[in-house]
Amino acid sequence: MLVKACGLRNLQEISWAHDLGYNFWGIVVDPNSKRYVPTQDFESLWDSVPTEWRSRCVLVARKWQWLSIYARTCGEALLQCYEPFPDFVAPERCILPVTREEEWQICRAQQRAVYSLYDVSLGSGEWQGLPPWCSDKAGLFVAGGLSEDRLQELATKERGRRFFGFDLSSGLEGDDVSGRSRKDYRKMAECLKIIRNNFLDGTP
Numbered sequence: 478m479l480v481k482a483c484g485l486r487n488l489q490e491i492s493w494a495h496d497l498g499y500n501f502w503g504i505v506v507d508p509n510s511k512r513y514v515p516t517q518d519f520e521s522l523w524d525s526v527p528t529e530w531r532s533r534c535v536l537v538a539r540k541w542q543w544l545s546i547y548a549r550t551c552g553e554a555l556l557q558c559y560e561p562f563p564d565f566v567a568p569e570r571c572i573l574p575v576t577r578e579e580e581w582q583i584c585r586a587q588q589r590a591v592y593s594l595y596d597v598s599l600g601s602g603e604w605q606g607l608p609p610w611c612s613d614k615a616g617l618f619v620a621g622g623l624s625e626d627r628l629q630e631l632a633t634k635e636r637g638r639r640f641f642g643f644d645l646s647s648g649l650e651g652d653d654v655s656g657r658s659r660k661d662y663r664k665m666a667e668c669l670k671i672i673r674n675n676f677l678d679g680t681p
């Protein structure tokens with residue numbers, strides 16, 4: 478099972494994801510997001526990230542135009558965008574959001590992306606459950622408000638369900654002393670533990 482910790486903002490959070498065993502770490506480059514990492518901050522952050530971790534980076538935005546500035550400077554990163562990718566972007570770099578099983582099938586059949594993603598929340602943390610078709614789908618990450626409580630709820634109802642991958646962001650956050658939401662090491666560790674202990678690995 479592959480697990481992605483998304484919406485990270487600094488080297489400490491990226492190191493936590495790496496040390497805990499998350500498979501991917503995501504940076505939101507969408508200017509309307511509260512997790513937005515501006516270009517200049519991203520460039521110095523990217524320089525400080527150990528080279529061997531870089532191919533595990535995912536850049537996230539709702540629009541291609543916001544991603545393109547960053548995508549040029551870090552060719553290793555995967556790109557998660559909520560509008561179609563231009564033709565010149567290789568499918569091996571794309572994570573394509575899908576909302577229905579038919580879209581996942583098309584994505585696989587036409588090899589339009591390396592991974593697909595079922596995400597109804599776009600970082601809002603809104604939980605709407607997971608439709609039954611989402612399990613055991615090659616290359617499909619599931620996301621949308623996954624937190625300790627939601628994962629535990631899912632595990633109680635559907636222990637042993639097989640998944641290819643999970644993608645978490647809001648559910649890994651807590652408030653820091655100034656009231657801003659930041660990734661929380663304990664939540665990151667606990668969510669990963671719940672996933673690994675309760676669901677079957679749907680990776681080939």
Ligand SMILES: O=C(O)c1ccccc1N[C@@H]1O[C@H](COP(=O)(O)O)[C@@H](O)[C@H]1O
Pocket residue numbers: 483484503505507510511512537538539596598599600601602603620621622623644645646647648
């Ligand atoms: O995090 C954001 O603000 C965001 C903005 C625009 C597009 C996607 C965004 N987040 C991604 O959405 C999924 C699910 O997040 P959550 O667990 O519901 O918070 C994840 O990939 C986020 O990185």
